[in-house]
Amino acid sequence: MxxxxxxxxxxxxxxxxxxxxxxxxxxxxxxxxxxxxxxxxxxxxxxxxxxxxxxxxxxxxxxxxxxxxxxxxxxxxxxxxxxxxxxxxxxxxxxxxxxxxMSVPKRVAIFASKSDHCLLDLLWRQRQGQLPVTVSMVISNHPDTAEEVRGFGIPFFHVPSMGPDKSAAEAEHLRLLRGNVDFIVLARYMQIISGDFITEVGVPIINIHHSFLPAFIGAGPYAKAKERGVKLVGATAHYVTEDLDEGPIIEQDVVRVTHAETAADLQRRGADVERAVLSRAVQWHSQDRVIRNGNHTIVFA
CATH class of the missing domain: 3.30.70.260 (ACT domain)
Structure with missing residues (x-):
């Protein structure tokens, strides 16, 4: 033969x-x-x-x-x-x-604003199979990331949110979300979430912020941190409650920085940490590794 x-x-x-x-x-x-x-x-x-x-x-x-x-x-x-x-x-x-x-992935909606580092990192990891979730939609108060998000095949919704009254925007959010998601991720979404929205949406909400809070609140936190000579840059991922940035913590991490790094360097290093911390928090939540108990968590990572 x-x-x-x-x-x-x-x-x-x-x-x-x-x-x-x-x-x-x-x-x-x-x-x-x-x-x-x-x-x-x-x-x-x-x-x-x-x-x-x-x-x-x-x-x-x-x-x-x-x-x-x-x-x-x-x-x-x-x-x-x-x-x-x-x-x-x-x-x-x-x-x-x-x-x-667990064969049915949890459905997540991602909220974002102009900063895209956390948003695009989550979409890339999901596409690579690193995050066992289905991204149902991305909602943003700015249209800047629309084309990039749609490039992943994900529906993008621009919902403007201007001024102190967020009721109209939150009503539209609820219309889009009801029955379509199991949890929400705020990927550097620079808007306040009201207590009424948290109650009405009825699913866990995960947020990411830099570890300077509350020491350097407001605009330009990295410039303020540079002025104070910080030696650590970090990030915290936590569940959202009515108490701003005080919900149960899921994950945290830091990197050391030096006097030689500029404010822009600090911001870049901070973005790296934010991506890593948020992706771990989303992964652990989607795998049912996080158990909430009052205002703290048990994380079987």
């Missing part, structure tokens, strides 16, 4: 990869929670892929657990698992839980 006549190699049909689900449990710590979760999932044929837990006091303190499990017929079995969890965890242990099919 010549080379051209050789039979093609045999192929073996691969079994589809099992689907994954996340289970988040929180409440008062007590004996038997981990065993109960493991036993319940095992009874449905699920295989635990990863399990992280934290208790701030094993004697009745606050308990938090993230479990990821795989199951071939997940979509069919998930309702039965949820019902059993309700009986076992909610009733017997008085615990709260959320159960999610």
């Amino acid at each position: 010549t080379l051209a006549q050789e039979a093609p190699p045999r192929t073996t049909a691969r079994k589809p990869a099992p689907l994954h689900a996340s289970l988040i449990v929180q409440g008062r710590d007590r004996t038997g929670i981990v065993a109960a979760v493991g036993s319940l999932l095992s009874s449905h044929g699920a295989n635990i892929v990863s399990l992280d837990q934290y208790s701030d006091n094993p004697q009745g303190g606050a308990f938090f657990q993230r479990t990821v499990f795989s199951l071939d017929n997940l979509k069919a079995v998930l309702p039965a698992i949820e019902q059993d969890l309700q009986e076992r965890l909610a009733k017997d242990f008085e615990l709260e839980f959320t159960l999610r099919d």
Whole structure:
């Protein structure tokens, strides 16, 4: 048999990869929670892929657990698992839980203004498969980034927001968002979010800001920081609450700077940190790794 006549190699049909689900449990710590979760999932044929837990006091303190499990017929079995969890965890242990099919990416809306470094970084990472999300839309109070966003195949909506009264803009935001998103990211969106909007939209909102706040508030924070001779530049990603920039922190990072760097250098270094911190926060939130507890978070990163 010549080379051209050789039979093609045999192929073996691969079994589809099992689907994954996340289970988040929180409440008062007590004996038997981990065993109960493991036993319940095992009874449905699920295989635990990863399990992280934290208790701030094993004697009745606050308990938090993230479990990821795989199951071939997940979509069919998930309702039965949820019902059993309700009986076992909610009733017997008085615990709260959320159960999610991780094969369905969370839908996110990104809000932006003129600065595009965080916005475009998120869109690029999502396109590269680094962020397990579906970007439903980008909303901006300026049209500057419209063409770049549409180049990613993402709907872009320009919603002007001028003056102290933001009610008309927020009403349009709510019209666009309702039923279409699971969370929102403020990618350097330079507008105040009202408490009414936070309540009405009903989904988590993640914000990014430089770590100078509140020391250098207002315009030109990097110029002010240069004047003060800062030695660190950083960024903070947090959930948005009615208390401006005081919501539960998800991630933070810093880089060292020197006296030789200009205000422009500081701003460039700061933008790098903002991109990295925001992308990690979005990734961890989309993977159900962040559990809110009052005004702080447990992050199973």
